[in-house]
Amino acid sequence: MFEGRKLALATMHQKEKVITPILENELKVKIVVPDNFNSDLFGTFTRDIKRIGTQQEAARKKAIAAMDILGYDLGVASEGSFGEDPSIPFVQSNLELVLLIDKKNNLEISGYAHSSKLKMEGLYVNSIDDVMTYAKKWGFPQYGIILRSNKNGKNRIYKDLYTENDLIITAKKLFSRPFTKKIFIEMDMRAHRNPTRMEVIKQATIDLIKNIKSTCPKCATPGFVITSIEKGLICKQCSLPTDLPKYEIYTCVKCKYSQKKLVTQYGKLANPRYCSQCNP
Ligand SMILES: [Zn+2]
Ligand SMILES: [Zn+2]
Incomplete structure (x- = not known):
């Protein structure tokens, strides 16, 4: 296709x-x-x-x-x-x-x-020493660091800082503005400056491939995936239905054919720990 x-x-x-x-x-x-x-x-x-x-x-x-x-x-x-x-x-x-x-x-x-x-971390700091401390703590320079005058402003946001020198020069510039006692430092969440996020995007791409390869048993359209869950896995102790999922429902986006599959990850019966009767 x-x-x-x-x-x-x-x-x-x-x-x-x-x-x-x-x-x-x-x-x-x-x-x-x-x-x-x-x-x-x-x-x-x-x-x-x-x-x-x-x-x-x-x-x-x-x-x-x-x-x-x-x-x-x-x-x-x-x-x-x-x-x-x-x-x-x-x-x-x-x-x-x-x-x-x-x-x-x-x-x-x-x-x-x-x-x-x-985690998406950021805070106000009031010295260049603090800027360097947090930058190192958050993995700079492998991980990007953003300096800005305010947490939520649209102006004076510095994203393209690659060396310690970039950080020092930019922090000095921000601190030298009139009435400035503190500036905001935060982790850069853009993929190219955040290796952890890049790895999660890679995993999501692998999941996409898995979903494309899952095809509808009736019309062979790719993307035959879980569209909803049916709760009610039976409790091992009291035999009443719990809130744990019992079935996963797969639906074809094209022909709407759907299939129920038993959820296996919690075992055949639910641990009473998840039962509102046995463990309210
Ligand atoms: Zn189909
Ligand atoms: Zn129970």
């Missing part, structure tokens, strides 16, 4: 380094990144440009923009988000989405990966 086709990859932060080898090898497509593609228009992690819509919508807009520039009917974009971990309260986690759009076959297939290793 994809072999020999050209695919537009929407990125300005070198995500092609991890995405291109996997997709070209697995799908036999030819990937092109449009020149000067400005993905910042669709939102930034530095809060100066707000993302409009959901993670899925942002990725879709980026992919379509790149496809339009190149005139292709196949495109991929990725979009990251940071928020509270769905399974561990108060722990921040990073969710990466890699989305493939195929206009010719009217398909949209997603791949996801999730990591709680990466």
Whole structure:
């Protein structure tokens, strides 16, 4: 379905380094990144440009923009988000989405990966020594560091700092402004300055390939994936249904054929620990 086709990859932060080898090898497509593609228009992690819509919508807009520039009917974009971990309260986690759009076959297939290793950290500091301390703590220079006059302002945001000297000169410049006692330092979450995030994007690309290879048993369309979950795994102790998933429902995006598969990761019966009767 994809072999020999050209695919537009929407990125300005070198995500092609991890995405291109996997997709070209697995799908036999030819990937092109449009020149000067400005993905910042669709939102930034530095809060100066707000993302409009959901993670899925942002990725879709980026992919379509790149496809339009190149005139292709196949495109991929990725979009990251940071928020509270769905399974561990108060722990921040990073969710990466890699989305493939195929206009010719009217398909949209997603791949996801999730990591709680990466935190989005930032704080006000009042000396150059503090700037250096936090920069080192957050892995500079392998990891990017951003200096800015305010946590949420649109002006004076310095992102392209590569050496200790860049940090010192920029911090001095910011501190020398009138009435400035503190400046804001934060981790750069852009993929090319954040190896941890780049790795999660790679995992999301691998998940995308897995989902593409999962085809509908009825019509063979790629992207036969879990679309919902049915709760009610039976408790080992009291035999009542728990909130743990019992079935995963797979649905074909094209012909709507669906299949129920038993969830196996929690065993045949639920641990009473997850039962609201036995462990209220
Ligand atoms: Zn189907
Ligand atoms: Zn029970």
